[in-house]
Amino acid sequence: MISNVEEVLLAEPRGFCAGVDRAIEIVERALVKFGAPIYVRHEIVHNTYVVNDLKAKGAIFIEDLADVPPGATLVFSAHGVSKAVRQEAARRGFQVFDATCPLVTKVHVEVAKLAREGYEFIMIGHKGHPEVEGTMGQLSDGIYLVEDIPDVARVQPRTDKLAVVTQTTLSVDDAAAILAEVKRLFPQVREPKKQDICYATQNRQDAVKVLAPAVDVVIVVGSPTSSNSSRLRELAERLGTEAHMVEGADDLQPAWFEGRRRVGLTAGASAPDVLVQAVITRLRELGALSIRKMDGVTEDVHFPLPRGLGDRSMSEVVSSRS
Ligand code: SF4
Structure with missing residues (x-):
């Protein structure tokens, strides 16, 4: 090979x-x-x-x-x-x-607040994902899951007061297309001030949009159960670049790199850097001489720990440059 x-x-x-x-x-x-x-x-x-x-x-x-x-x-x-x-x-x-995650809690708080004002909800997300179960489970009823565009027409709200929420780790582009259909069928729908897809999901997808066209194959480090990792692999493929998701270096198959000079590497939000470093080591063994970071957004987001587990430096700092 x-x-x-x-x-x-x-x-x-x-x-x-x-x-x-x-x-x-x-x-x-x-x-x-x-x-x-x-x-x-x-x-x-x-x-x-x-x-x-x-x-x-x-x-x-x-x-x-x-x-x-x-x-x-x-x-x-x-x-x-x-x-x-x-x-x-x-x-x-x-x-x-x-x-x-405080960004998921923010969605829960919004759902509870609007429900008290008499709203029902369309939730854009993936059936069976624990985040969707958690968010939908903030209410006993009146929250309708849509996974794709055809699902939207099946929603039959019992009130005109309708709001939309989304899973935090969706494909930004898919969610926008589904939201457009929601707005077409339910023009009065209330959208969140800031979309629920989180800064990390948005930034990692934006980075793949820069990366994928510049390389011959994309490797995403992540587990198959990880929604945001799966979306990165799908996005690279949609952009026309072959992409593979790996749990770690052992999953890399030399055949993927045959005749490929440039390899793009990313990792989902739940994948630790130690796995990325191991993949880089393996790619060096396969001949890579240069490892180069693309330009991109620098994240500086920290969330406080729950009470009772001590403080950490910067723990009260919550900021985003995304
Ligand atoms: S991907 Fe990370 S930042 Fe985004 S909602 Fe999930 S845990 Fe929070």
Whole structure:
């Protein structure tokens, strides 16, 4: 097999976002402060390496709160939870730390506020994704999921007061097309002041739009369960560049690089940099001589930790240059 890889171009930004960073830190700090085991509802973030690393440190991942013993410490994942899950955790008396990304919580707060004003909702998102279950589960009814354009016509709201919310990790372009259909069929719909797709999703997709046309093949580091990672791979392919998603360096197949001089590399918001570095090492073995960062947005976003887990430097700083 002949590999012609000469150069690796790195998308900027790529990898961990502030919400993922915070969620992992919450589990790690809980382990240090309270000792193992710490129970985590659902994968803390959708990345196999991260989950296995935390398992090795004493985290136990569960889906059903019935599997958590009385008196245990429980962490909600970055994707957020429904009201029912929150109430059940309180009823069972767990010590809870909430690692829901503050940008997901913002959507939950908006849904609750508008529901009190009599609104119903169209939620644009992927069925079965825990974030969608968590956001839809803020209400007992009156929130309708649409996954694509044809779904919009099937929505039958019971009121004219209709608002739209979206999953934070969607394809920006797909969400815009679905939103256009929502506005066409429901012209009175209320949109959020700032769209729910988060800064990290937007920035990583923008970076792939710069990267993909400049390379012969794109590698996305991420786990298949990761929505934002999957969207990066799809986006590169839509732009006409072959793209592959890998969990790590071992998944790279030399055949992908045959006759390809430039490789583009990015990573989903839940993929740690150690995996990206391992992929770079493997690409060097395949012949890459130069590793170059693309120009892109610099992110400077930090979220505070929940009370009871201590402070960290910059923890009160919440800012975005996106
Ligand atoms: S991808 Fe966005 S919404 Fe999800 S954890 Fe990261 S910053 Fe939060």
